[in-house]
Amino acid sequence: MDAPDVHPNSPEARYTDSVGKYYAIYVCLLILAAIQFYIGSLHLETTAAFARMLFVAIIEAGIAIMFFMHLWAEKRNWLLFVIIFTVFVTVAMQYGWTDSNRMETGAPYTLPKTGVVPQ
């Protein structure tokens, strides 16, 4: 195997992290996934199950982005750009929930709990 041509402080150097660190992160992700399945098997009320599983999924995604995708080791400007931009766009999408609740409660212009809009 050729010697790696990287400086210890260069961006490439972080890929020479110990394999043990990668296995530890992998095990963490497996445990978090198992927690999601456990929550699913409890048959909780939908909103409660959703909130718990979303919380775990966000932690999982954060670990994967920061350590598997190495965003943590990128320049601070880039890290902030990716996080702020992505969070802003995904949060902005939640704007439509009010209309979903309108469908659920059946007023105005919808039939209750069917999701069908009368013509």
Add this chain to the structure above:
Amino acid sequence: MSQADMTVAAHGHHHPPGMVEGLPPFTVPAKKMAMWLFIIADAATFAGCLVAYGFLRNGSSTWPRPFESITNAAIMTFILLTSSLTMLLGVRAAKAADRSGAFRWTMITMVLGIIFAALHIREWLELINRGMTLSHNPWGDPLFGSAFFSITGLHLLHVTGGVIALLIIGLSWNAGHRTAEDIEVAGLYWHFVDLVWMFVVPFVYLLNLAH
């Protein structure tokens, strides 16, 4: 003397405003930046699909819960998470100039992707055999089929694209036509596909487990 003039005096050339010593503000290689921008856009696509799914589910009183078992979803999750680890080991080997190691791990990742896709298609066929289509299912709200197939189908499309990309990049890396950065960029994409699954499983599968 202005700061710009001092920079010119010290280095003999101008730097654009906001840039220090000629470095771009993010200091991210072009291919990697392009992949990150694609990932951000694709995250918005998947988020849009999942929000639309939640919107439909929230507004329906007859949303079906057709999944009797979590076994298949658990196996698929295990395989995809493991493929992220093997991809990471492939990138690490590529960065260490270990050509055969990087090729081996990349191909293992690709095979895991194929197994995941095969399990996914098998599950689809089971649901289709139970009477589920895009516009109909025997359990309740017909929108379930279109929501399920569109979200999991979009993810399966990404897995398939990733498998093809890993095959092409792996083979050309082995032939000496690719750099470690190419493997790294492919790895970013593959980790993202894994990351999306972390949201698809709880919302599309686990929230719809039969009681």
